Amino acid sequence: MTGPCTQQEPHHGGLTEFGSLVVRWCADRTRKQADLAAAAGLSPSYLSKLIRGRREVTDPVITALEQIMHTGGALADAAARSNDDVPARPLQMRRRSAPAQLPATVATLHGRDHELASLASWGPAPGLRLIIDGPLGTGKTTLAVYHARRLTPAYRAGTLFADLRGHHPHGPADPGDVLAELLNSLGLPVPKSFSDRVQAWRSATWSTRLLLVLDDARSTEQITPLLPAGQGCAVLITSRYRLSTLLVGTGTQTLTLTPLRRTHSLALLTTRLGTTRINAEPDIANHIASLCGDLPQALALAAERLSTHPDVPLEKLLSEYEDRWELTEITDQASGSMRIALDAFYNTLPPDHQRAWRLIGGIGRRTTTEQLTALTGWAPCHTRSVLEGLILAHLITRHNNLYEMNNLLASWGAHTLAHDRHLDDHHTLGSTKP
């Protein structure tokens, strides 16, 4: 039977600074070293080797012990100093590798030099928190992953990536489930209750250097419990919504993406379809970029579809497709389509926001508060509140009194209006063409 650590661990040297801290902690609480080891998911003999400096203390071990000991970072600091004296371990004892969860990304990133420069200017810094927001399909995830790859060397405990599924048809990811995935990825036990998971996550991130990407956040409420606690961690968040930085943290930096400039849209098409093809039909390529609203996601899908017929002129292909939705639809459906993405987004919005989207699309792509009030019969203050909601969802932008929608998004509004015969607004506006 193992006794309390004070009895089990004689003070006759051989303990590292980390070891002394653990032993003292056990002694102060008359806890057995074996119990501490079990609670942290370690074997007693392994913990014994750690406190004697025979094994390097890894980040998962520190986070597991910190969850129990709550030393406020002292344990991590002591471990860092103690690890310097640990002799090289045999190959089979290498530390568990740090998580590296970033997904693959594009080989060539078009038109984001300015944004990359801004992101680089903000970090890595203590407690870095970055939000990349912007309209659907502008390349938020792509940019976040691209930048995160550059940051990874500064975060030795690894990189975690969580898909928050902000626009999933079955609803956004539950923060409790995401916390379970995150703790699991660090090899830590997952407590049953939500509040225990939050505490476990805070302890785990208190004194380590992790990079966390929270992709496609639905709301500030969804991400608040997922924010790392310590200043050593960085978090990159992407969202189609403008998130309140008040809740995410006052030092948070926000970068808002817009559609690509036309030259960069054409460069993206050229990368995917080849210089010869684009140079042979520059006006058609320009028209394709316009149909795609210069949104990288639409451009990538259109290029994928057009590349299925490499020997057919772009103009001929365009004349065969019924509309821009068919152009941006991959026939095997595996890669998705703008129709599916827009439909899913539209369905997450409140009814009045959907109506405003349809109407703005139906009357072109620009409107004023007065015009939308006249069309809907809403009180002007309600119209303003709906327009502000559309701004927060990056569906429109405001220039003085004019509200403006991206070409492709407006086209989706018009398409929805024209195809739903039961909607009153279809009759209000007469025969609106998609």
Ligand SMILES: Nc1ncnc2c1ncn2[C@@H]1O[C@H](COP(=O)(O)OP(=O)(O)OP(=O)(O)O)[C@@H](O)[C@H]1O
């Ligand atoms: N700057 C870019 N250069 C080249 N390709 C890009 C760029 N940005 C995005 N893409 C392409 O567009 C696709 C969609 O981009 P991404 O998923 O990053 O958009 P998003 O803004 O995160 O979309 P969502 O609003 O659905 O989350 C990517 O898979 C990639 O192929």
Ligand SMILES: [Mg+2]
């Ligand atoms: Mg995304």
